[in-house]
Structures are given as C-alpha cells and as structure tokens.
Amino acid sequence: MRLVCLKIARKEFIEVARDGRFRWAFGAIFTLLAASLLMGWRHYAEVNRQIEAARAEQRELWLNTPDRNPHSAAHHGLYVFKPVMPLSAVDNGIDSYSGVSFLLDAHDQNLSQHKPVEDTTAIQRFSETTAATTLQILIPLLIVLLTFPSFAGEREQGTLRLLLSLGVRRRDLAFGKGLGAAGPILLLLIPATVIGVLAMRLATTTEGTPRGWEMSWARLSAMVLGYLVYFTIFAGVSLMVSARAATARMALVTLLAFWFINCLVAPRVMADAARHAVRLPATSEFLQRIDEDKKQVPPDWQERITAQLMAQYGVRKVEDLPVDPLGAHLIEGDKIDSAIYEKNFNQLFSAYERQERIYQAGGAFAPMLAMQTLSTGLAGTDLNQLRHFTHAVGEYRKQWLKVLNEDIFFNRRPGQMVYTRGRDLWEQVPEMKYDPPGLVWVLSRYQLSIGLLAGWGLLVVIATPLALAKVKVD
C-alpha cells in the first residue's frame, strides 16, 4: 500500500477523532451496539433456559399423563417448542412474530402458536433494540455522516485542488479517504464483535444447550463477511456521491435520502408489494380448504379397512378379529390427515417463500433487504428454518401417533368399552430430536440475497474508482 494512502487515512482518522460530534455519535452507537449484544445474549440465554426447562417439564407431564385411552391421550396433546440458536442474540429475525410452541394433536396438525409480540405494548412497533437493527440501520447512517464531506467538503474549502496540486493521485486520495472512514468503523465493530462472541460463547457453554445448537463459527463468519460487504457498499456509495455532488449539503441530502429509502421505506414498500402480489388465505379460508380436502376422502374408507382386516384374518365377525379395527382406522385416518395437512402447510409456506423472494428482490435497490434476509437466515431466525422445524414437528407427530394408534390396533379388543394405558406406553414415545440445517443449506436458500449483495459490492468496487477518477475539483 502506498504511503500516501496511509497518510491520508491517518489525517482523516485524526479529524474524526478530534471532532466532538463524532466522538459522541461513536460513543452512542458503540454503547447501543454493545448493550444490544449483551441484551441479546441475556435474552438468548433466558429463552434457551426456558425452552429447555419447558421441554423437560412437558416430557414429565406427558409421562405422568393419568391412565387413559391412548387416543384420548393423543387428544390431550403434547407441546413441542422451537429451540433458538446462539446467533439469535444478534438477529432475532421473525422470532417475535412467529409462534414459539406447536401443539401435537390427534387428527389435526397445528402451526406454531403464541407470538411473543402479542404480549407487548405498541411502542415496540417503532423498532426493536437488537444488534441487527444497529448494524443494518445505525452504522450505515454513521458511515454516511463520516464520508459525505470526504470530497465535497474538501472541494468547498478549496483544499481538494491544493491536494491534487501536490501530486496526490485521485486513486490514492480515494483509497486513503475510504481507509480513513473504515478505521473508526472498525474501531467500533471489532470490540463489539469481541463482546458479542464472548457473550455468545458464554451463553452456549451454559448447561442445557441442545446438541447441534452450539455456537456455529461458520454461520458467524458468514454473517461478519455479509455485514462487511454491506458496510463497504455504504462507504462506496457515500464516496461516489461525495465525489460527484456539487456541495457537501447536496451530498448529505442525497445520502440521507438513500439511507432513508434503504432502511425505512423499502422494507415497508416491498412487504406490501409482496402482500399484494401473493395473496395469503384468511385463517378461516385455510381451515375450510383443509375441511374440503378431508371431505374428498371416500366415506366408506373405514368399512373397507375393516373388511380387509376380516379377509386377512379369515373371520366373519368383527369381534373375532385378533386386532382392533378402530386402531387400524386411526392409523389410516392419521395418515390421511397428515398428508392433507402436509399439502396445505406446504402451499402456505410456498406462498410465504414467494413473498419472501419478492421482498429479497427489493435488495436490487435497497441492499438492506438482502442483508436483512441473509442475516436472519444465518441467525436461524428466518422463515426457511421455521418451515424446516414445522416439517420436523409434522414428522415427529406421525411417530407419536404411530405408537399410540398401534397400541390400540394390537392390544385393544374390538368393541372393548374401557381401554386405558399408562406410563409404560407413554414412555415408548421417544423425545423429539431436531438438528438444525447446516450452513450450506441456509446459504442455498439465500442465493438471491447473496447475489444482490455481491452485485452491489462488485458495482461499488468497480464504480467507486471510476467515479473518483472523475472527481470534480471545482
């Protein structure tokens, strides 16, 4: 690196360090970032503890279910809870807006229930204090405020001509200015990252962290890389605008407008565009569709199963069957119901994904949308991983019902009025095991976001030197 670049960077850095306003801004943003990371860690550790405790308690409750008919126990139900990943401390994504629990029930499959946001006051609609909001909204603002006068300010003061007359190359000047802006930002981010990583290490080494849910260095590295690209985009755009704008004021106005559209307008506009483009069914309509599908099942399916069983065992009367046809009806009925729910849930989640793709596509003009979706994916707090978990819950429900229904099929006598089971049967139901998807799986879901971020990054890397080469001197 040329010495002159470093000198320019040093001069820029000293200027920022000496400016009281920026010292305040840095202090405020650093405090906010560190506080939100620590809060995120505390929240993660607390939620993780609660979920683990609730999971263990739910298992105990299931095992202590009073003696009852296995089908009645299935109707009594069982709750499972979605675990949280350590990086949710950085980006809680959709966690507040999606349910935390899933009720397993006979005949009916349920989506997640109990959104934490329902138990909040209206003020939380302004914005949540998370590390992700600071990284996605406030740091870009700081970059804008740091870099807008880079060229425009020097030009207004007449020092740009002076600098160039000393033989400083435009490219070196641009690189030095960029480096000078990056220095303070890194000074902010490096300690914050260290605090965050230490906090997360601490949180995930606590007792009770489920297998596969420990701190993922691969996900963290990808997240850090993503944010670095995001900040580079802002720094590049700011330098370009500063180089081309007639005055520092015009540069500031243009950049603030870009920041405002990127961070505040685009998420809302793209969310509404996605809502209008892909219409979701109302809850009642969704349930009606499921009912319609259930009505498509031939009405005599139970009689046919009974007849098949009688033929198979060569008996003439149901009472003579060595197995219970009711159990067979339940086994087959739950298979039919599960398939219907799977189809409808898939349709719903596919609609969500189509909406999400439209939202991600907004990253073409607002890079925050690309960064935001990628960040939630890496934090494990996104729609795709909610779908992954919902599917796993569906599979576990089948396993759970199989144990209960097969017990009726093999052990209850046909027509037996009172048939109850207890703990020995409840213990045969295994606990739900869930492994979160790996990094490659996550990245494959965010190809559009990654592509758009990379595109922006590439555009900035190519266009910034070109724009700076033509920097206006007067």
Place this chain on the structure above:
Amino acid sequence: MSDLMSGLAKIIRHEWRMLRADRTAWVVLVLFALIIEGAIFNVSATLREKQEAERQAIRDEAEKFRRFHAEAEEIEQQAALRGQPPPQFQAEAKYWDKPGPRDSIFVGAWNAPRIVPPPSPFTVFAVGQCDLFPSSYKVGIDGKMEWQSRGRVLQRLDNPLLLKAGRFDLEFVILYLYPMLILAISFNLMSGEKEGRTLGLLLAQPVSLRALVIGKVACRALLVFGCVSGLSLSGFLLSGTDFGGGAVRVSLWLVAVIVYGGFWFALAVVANAIGRSSAANALALAVAWLAFLFVIPSAISFATTSAYSVPPRIEYLNAARKIEDDVRRERKALIAQYLKEHPELSRWGWTLDNLGVGYPHVPEAMPEKVEFLEMIRRLQPVIARYEGPLAKQQALADRCRFLSPAVLMQDVLYDLAGTGRARHEHFLRQANAFNEEWNIFFDVKPFRREMVSAADYAVFPRFIYREESPGDVAGRTIVPLSALTLLPLALGWLGLRAYRRFPLAG
C-alpha cells in the same frame, strides 16, 4: 394589531412567492402527495378485504345456525306427525351416536360460534397492532377467550417476515416522512436568509425579526397542513373509505396531524434561533429526528420490557397442562363438591354415580364443565403473572411517552384508528361477556335433562359488536393530544424568545 397582521400577511405573500419559485420544494410536495395517496389506497384495499372476510364469517355462522334450526324444526315436525313428543334427553347416549341440532353439546360446544374481531373502519389512519391480534376466537367453556387453548384462538396466517417489516401506511407517512418534509423546508428558515445576505435587507423593511420568523413559519405551515389535510381527505374519499359518521375521529386526526407538524416547525424555529449555519441546523434537526423516532422509543421499549418482563407463553402452557392433569385426577372429589354446592342437581336426578359417568357418554361434558370451572379458578394466579407485567409495561410506557412527540402521536393515531390494544380489549370485553351468556344458555340444559328446541334458536344469544363511542376515544386521546399541543407552543415560545439574541451578522 392590524399593523402586525398586515405585516404578517405581507411576509406570508412574500414567502409564498419565494416558495413558488423554488422548483425543488414543489417536487418534494408532489412526491409527498403521491406517497400519501399511495399509503391510503394501499391500506384501504386491505381493509376492504378484511371487512369482507368478517362479513363472510358472520354470514357463514348465521347460515350454519339457520341450517341447524331447520333440521331441529324438521325433527320436531316429524315427531308431531307421528303424534309423539320430540326426542328427549338421553343421559346414556354415547357421543358417537351422532348428536344433532337438538343436543346442547353439539350446538353449544362443538358448533359454538367463532367471533371475528371487526376491523376498524378507521384502519386507514394506522394499521397499528391490528395485524398482530388473533383472527378469531371460538366461544368455549375454558374461561377468558384470549387465554383459551387448543386452537380455539385462531392466529392470523400473515407472513411473519412481512409483519416485522411493517406497513406502508398513513401512520408511517405521518410519523416519519411528514417531519422530514417539514424539516426539509424549514431547516434554513433564517440561516438561509443570513447566508444569502438577504436578512439585513429584509429587516430594513418595517418588520420585526420575530414577525419575520412567524410569517415564514406560517406560510410553510399553511402550505404543508393544507396539502396534508387536503390530500388525506381526498384520499379517503377517492379510496371509498367508509367512516360511517366518524366526524369526531376525522376532526381529531386533523388536529393531531397539525399539532404534531407544529412541533417539528417549532423545533426548526429553535434550531434557527441558535444562529448557526444551515448545514449545522440540518445536522442538528436530523439528529433530533433520529432521537425522537428511534432512540427514545427504543429506550422506552427497553426500559418497559426490562422493568416488567412478561414470561413467555410456554410457561403458561405447561402450567395449564399441569393444572388440567391435576384437576382430571381430582374429578370425583370435584363433582362431589359441585353436587354439594348445587343441590338443585339432585332434583334433576343427578348423583355422583350418574353425573360422573364419564367417557363415552354425552354427559361427559358436564363433569368436564366442573373440571373447567376448577381449572379457570386455579389458572387465575398464572394468568395474573402475564397480565400484571403487561399492564405495568403499558403504564410505564404511558408515563414515558411524553419524552417523544412521535410516541405521543402513535398513541393518538392508534386510538383514533381503533387499531391499538384499547379497542381490541373493548372487543374482548364484549366477546367474553357473550361467551359467558352463551355458556349459561347451553350449559344448564343437559343438567336439566333438556334438549335444544327449535324455538330456542330464535332466542340464542347473538354477538353484536358495539363500537367504542367517539366520546370514549376522545377521552383517551385528550392527554396525549393536549401534550402534543402544548409542546409546539412551549417550544415556539422559547424559540421566539431566543431570537432576542439572534446574531444578525457573522
């Protein structure tokens, strides 16, 4: 006085000519007009869908009960034709004996109505929290509707990612963009004149500095308030929003928009009074915008949730499940106690042996009722652990809201729009009262060994939502609206006082 007024009129006319000549200001205003209309049309389209969905839900429920009514009449007519009384209550009936529209459990419990919270016709002011509340509640015997379990509370299917992103609605335009517009046209109110070296010339005219400030602000305020009010009202009309006689709410909304805008104008007056450059004013006002719209609301939110954290619902689920199991184990003792407390039951022939007959007979619903009553009683302290902190959070947020005009404005907008927690709780109170009425009507029937007659269908409790009265809404908004009115007045007064020391040169 008349001199002052004519002086002000002259300044306003002069400012108007200056603004008319500024093409950038017009571009900004046209953009703003498009944004307002876009936000109104965007939400009104969604509102119409929601209203239609609610009407459809009401139609479906009515149709279901009309069908049951016709079937019940048919059964009774057939019996009359045979010269027999209609079928009587069968205590020993099994629940798979296909109960019909004359069985109270079938009608009152299995087919109990689902109540949809009616969308507020004023949603166009602010979507608020209405997209976060459940889409419907089913009438049931398990206590308060909002705490019902087992899928009775139907969640909305909205995409959580989009819910988090929020809506491009009039609330967003008014809370965030509108102050920006005001600051954009007034950050250099006096500093611009000073930097353009025209201030001295202006003051050489028979006009005071304060009259000049007031005139400049008045011209801009008239323009902005006129545009926002006119555009919004025309947007409401063009989008076909039916306020159904909501003149009070619309008027209060206009007042709120004007006083909220007044605060930002007053802030610009204060920033200009300090006498720094236009660039410094712009930066200071941008920081104020950021503080009032991000930093302070986030700090309030953090303070409220940290001071009174609401436990996650997973704890409630486990507690409810545990109580359910305990109560089930104690069923016999509970029924014995219930029989003791309700001696009338023995008059109708119920004893511990036949009332607790249990599965699979239809009277299972009766011991279940006894169990649920006990469950509700035992759940009260658990529910209080949730409702208590949330109420305290709200109380703390209410006290802190005076720190930011944006938070005050949000409160006013949600109340006027009817999309906040207050109206939802108003709905829940009515729904819970209906729930109780419904349960009283049906629950007593099996205990009395009665069936639902066709005539009963005419006297079923019906849920009719009564909208909040404009007086109630106005009463709730009076405090934040008064604070919003006082803020610009106090700030403007301070700003005008500061012009005494305004440096005219340098």
